[in-house]
Amino acid sequence: MIIFKKISDIQAHLALQTKKIGFVPTLGALHKGHMSLINKAKEDGALVVCSIFVNPTQFNDKADFEKYPITTDTDITMLVEAGCDILFLPSVDEIYPGGSENVKSYAFGYLDTILEGAKRPGHFKGVGQVVSRLLDIVQPNYLYLGQKDYQQCMVLNKLTQLMGITNKTQVIICPTVREEDGLAMSSRNSRLTETQRQIAVHIYQCLISIQSKQTTDSFQTVQKECIDLLSEKGFVPEYVSLADASDLTLLDEYDSSLPMVALIAAKLGDVRLIDNMRLN
């Protein structure tokens, strides 16, 4: 694996490549979820480029940014073992020379007003800034994203449309990788205490309950049960929502004529966890 820190160096290298480029942008603290994206890119026969960049502009909560786990040495070992070809590891100055204020940003409209957009103001603006920058640099044929961040997948799909690169860059969404008990793998899980880690699985169990009761109960009832259960277990639930999986229009009730997705965000101590599940 070749590691590049400078834009000019990675671009000079990529310009000489003939294979299709598969790109996996990450914040690092890699786990099996990230590795599933690298593996999919390899399976697709792409030259695999991974980036690790803890983007300050997407953290609306300063403490979350400061506490974000950084495990670069282990990340590099994992990427080498997975057969990743290139790691792009830029500094903040390299990505935002002259500061982040002047970087072009994109408007995601409705998608930025609901769920993560509503709870984390400015988050998707920051995600759009950094990913557009990285897409300009890497110019991939395939962009691999995890369903774990469902709304982010929709935002980035829209980003490729707004950037006018849908003919060049195809978005490929990979399934959420889970721990044995069902907890979605996340870099933030490493910040949970052992007790919190045991409790964290209830988010997944709520999603299963929302899924399994879709033909027998009203969503309003199941939503309340989930909020009550999460609160009782010690979470501060931010949302337990149901949406049209195609455009994230929020739904008050189950509607089996639509593709549906359930989405949950809840805080356990100061660790914010999100997860989602397609229902049908």
Ligand code: AMP
């Ligand atoms: P992050 O480093 O959290 O920004 O994640 C980088 C990419 O990995 C994003 O596309 C995430 O959706 C994806 N990802 C994170 N966790 C998982 C997981 N458990 N399963 C599948 N993909 C994931």
